[in-house]
Amino acid sequence: MTERENMNQIVPVVGVVLAAGFGTRFDPDNPKQLVSVGDKPIVCWSIEAFERCERVSDIVVVVNAKVRGEVERLIAEAGYGKVRVVIDGGAERVDSTAAALDMLAAAGIPDDAKILIHDAVRPFVAQSAIDGSIDALDEYDAATVAFASTDTMLLTRDLGDRKVVASVPDRPNTFRAQTPQSFRFATIRRAYELAAADPDFHPTDDTRVVVDYMPDVPVAIVAGSETNLKITTLADIPVAERIAADLTHHMTREEAKARMHAMFAGAAAQMHRR
Ligand SMILES: Nc1ccn([C@@H]2O[C@H](COP(=O)(O)OP(=O)(O)OP(=O)(O)O)[C@@H](O)[C@H]2O)c(=O)n1
Numbered sequence: 001m002t003e004r005e006n007m008n009q010i011v012p013v014v015g016v017v018l019a020a021g022f023g024t025r026f027d028p029d030n031p032k033q034l035v036s037v038g039d040k041p042i043v044c045w046s047i048e049a050f051e052r053c054e055r056v057s058d059i060v061v062v063v064n065a066k067v068r069g070e071v072e073r074l075i076a077e078a079g080y081g082k083v084r085v086v087i088d089g090g091a092e093r094v095d096s097t098a099a100a101l102d103m104l105a106a107a108g109i110p111d112d113a114k115i116l117i118h119d120a121v122r123p124f125v126a127q128s129a130i131d132g133s134i135d136a137l138d139e140y141d142a143a144t145v146a147f148a149s150t151d152t153m154l155l156t157r158d159l160g161d162r163k164v165v166a167s168v169p170d171r172p173n174t175f176r177a178q179t180p181q182s183f184r185f186a187t188i189r190r191a192y193e194l195a196a197a198d199p200d201f202h203p204t205d206d207t208r209v210v211v212d213y214m215p216d217v218p219v220a221i222v223a224g225s226e227t228n229l230k231i232t233t234l235a236d237i238p239v240a241e242r243i244a245a246d247l248t249h250h251m252t253r254e255e256a257k258a259r260m261h262a263m264f265a266g267a268a269a270q271m272h273r274r
Pocket residue numbers: 018019020021022023024025026033062089090091092093094095096118119120121122230231232
């Protein structure tokens with residue numbers, strides 16, 4: 001391991017799971033982060049993805065008053081050992097990220113800590129996306145998981161009461177933003193400080209805060225996937241159930257394989273002793 005790689009092992013790697021949304025497009029009376037798919041609440045899938053990654057050292061969960069009690073109960077029941085704190089978010093997604101950054105600053109997190117900000121409602125994030133994000137921050141100060149668009153995207157403008165096409169970017173340069181979106185702490189903190197001065201700024205993701213306020217900082221693309229679905233409306237639930245079933249089946253097979261390997265290794269060790 002090089003010295004740089006060795007140093008990178010010891011900086012905190014913090015997963016921030018944003019679960020403070022109100023789900024207005026889903027059902028505001030049924031918070032989507034608490035809905036179960038594959039018999040597991042969506043927020044638990046997301047926390048577990050970071051809990052499972054050995055390189056993640058700490059997890060911060062951001063909630064609103066409506067879901068706090070249930071999220072705390074689920075965390076205690078599952079015994080997620082890396083969850084350090086559950087904090088209150090804000091009115092918009094950026095306010096929830098800002099609350100997490102303020103908390104991390106108050107806790108004295110180092111400037112070079114790696115911060116992975118994830119939508120709680122993207123429950124099926126792959127380990128490769130989390131690992132890829134952590135790796136990307138060795139070369140870049142900012143990175144986002146994204147999935148190459150298979151459709152040609154249209155940028156529009158308003159013409160009277162109709163939208164009309166303003167430009168058509170080359171498809172190979174268009175990606176769908178996903179999460180985690182990852183940053184060295186000092187970078188995202190500075191971008192948010194600059195954005196705070198602009199009351200009309202309402203970005204829907206953290207990448208845009210860096211792109212708009214720190215345009216000299218390149219944001220690296222990390223490979224995402226179709227299954228890193230954001231549960232946005234009720235129509236996403238059947239798709240999520242199918243993905244959950246596939247993943248559960250795959251995990252069960254992997255566990256069975258691991259058990260079999262352990263059994264053979266034990267038997268071989270015994271034969272060796274005779
Ligand atoms: N004030 C907010 C708003 C959103 N989020 C989180 O950011 C992610 C973004 O997903 P989105 O579908 O936009 O969630 P909601 O804001 O809940 O949905 P809607 O826009 O339909 O109200 C979700 O995990 C959500 O919980 C948050 O932590 N705080």
